[in-house]
Amino acid sequence: METNASPNEKSAQQNVADFNRTLFFGTLDALEGAKVLVWEQVLMTPFNMVAGATALKQHKVVAMHDLNECGIVSPTEHTHVVYIISSTFTAIKKLIAHLSSIRSLQFNDDRSHHVLIVPEATLALRERLQQNREIASMITSVESLPIRVYPLYEDVFTLLMDNTPAKLLLNNDWTELHKCASALRQLELLSPSLPNIRCKGKWAAQIAEMIKKMRNDVNETSAVRGKWNITDIVIVDRWIDPLTPMLTQHTYAGLIDEIITFGPSGNLTANFFPKRDGSEGDIPTTRSLRDEIFTQLRDLHIRNVGKCIVQTVGEVRDEKKILKEYPSMESMAERKVFVRRVVEAEEKEFNTRIHTAIAEHLMGAVRDDRKMCKFLEVEMNIIRGVYGERVIPFVEELMYDAFQPSRVLRLIALQCLTYGGLKPTTYGTYLRLFVQTYGAYETALWIKLQLMGLIYEKQPRIKDEKTVSSAYSGYTPILIRHIELGVSNEWKDWATASSPDPPCMDSNSTTLIFVVGGITLAEVACLRRIRFPAHVIVVSSCVTRGSQLIRSIRST
Structure with a gap:
């Protein structure tokens, strides 16, 4: 599987994107006239991968609103209101609240209200809507929108x-x-x-x-x-x-997801992204990391990212030098080529600055944050068998300091899964400290992990694989x-x-x-x-x- 995209892989992406758009636009076009879309917030970003605002306008979508904006009525003239929600009871509850607020406005509403449930309008969801007769009387149709793959x-x-x-x-x-x-x-x-x-x-x-x-x-x-x-x-x-x-991931993309966290569509929000004018970022900004440089960096071990960025900086510098010494252009075609190369060089330079800022942030966390450094060290020591099956002092220290319980449980689960279970004494020590530190509320999370087989007392050992992969440093x-x-x-x-x-x-x-x-x-x-x-x-x-x-x- 090559790191760089092949024409076939692009075709795969296009196949899925086209299929999703056909489903979505076909459903919208079945409703004649102007339409207003009301989105459940959790679906807004994923559907940006399906269709943008320009494409929606071509299918007579005149306005879009958030489902949480109860009581809002678009001033733009329209015939249909289409509610796009996920297949959860939470979404149904929000929809009922939204429609109730519109009903309370007591105006002559001759619009048709349609509900599209992604990906499936189950019988249970339909029955939940029917339980409220006043709301059910407002709804013209409830349909499934079977978009499943993004x-x-x-x-x-x-x-x-x-x-x-x-x-x-x-x-x-x-x-x-x-x-x-x-x-x-x-x-x-x-x-x-x-x-x-x-x-x-x-x-x-x-x-x-x-x-x-x-x-x-x-x-x-x-x-x-x-x-x-x-x-x-x-x-x-x-x-x-x-x-x-x-385990903490050690690739560039993996570490971004661990420390900064990607959004559902691969977008990244941070306050350290540089601005195009050269100044440093100071407010949270969202960027879509799909540029050529990210494709080159995403699978590299974090220690090799710096070398690749330096190489890219050199390429940008050489390209700008060539453009500065570019001979005089006589034809319009030559000027277009020159302008395109200038734009591409500037975009590549800006993306290089973006990834330099991200890499500096990641390395700051990995190298300068003592807790993070210790986490990485302890994880590798666990899978290399340094601690054996005994209580790990660092895990004890984390619980004494009341550190994030999810991070503590992650290390305990790692040790447990590595050795096919914890010895009764080790298990008992961890459980006692966890209950004393975090109380009954977080102990419920321990029990859930136990029910899922992530933390348990000693069972026959799972055979370990001894091959090397740079994605997890060995x-x-x-x-x-x-x-x-x-x-x-x-x-x-x-x-x-x-x-x-x-x-x-x-x-x-x-x-x-x-x-x-x-x-x-x-x-x-x-x-x-x-x-x-x-x-x-x-x-x-x-x-x-x-x-x-x-x-x-x-x-x-």
């Missing part, structure tokens, strides 16, 4: 399902697997022939079984197929390797090793459902890797280094990291 980068796609492991293991909510199967079914319908399905793990096997049943559905057999040649769908459980997200994620082994032996130890019409392997063939429960950006970097026989696209229920995983467990 392009994050040219070779990475996300379902934006952050809580999948917690919902599966704590709530026994197996509808999460059906959502994953539906998303993969959407993707395979973009291929001219059915791909092979290969799976590893219990969740993956259930998803594969669901996809096979969907294939036999008479309503889908005549579905229009696309031209994206997907030959294999490889489904793997996050929970065959819950250890890796507990540790190879188990999930990656499973996939690497599958590639090397042609998936012989993976459960496989072969395609009834064998896919044609060619230079544009694509293998989809789907990770149920989330994948880290450092693991994506590892996958890009594996030599697959075809182009590879990574799809996951979400992009995760240890702190995000524990936060999702807390909220479930």
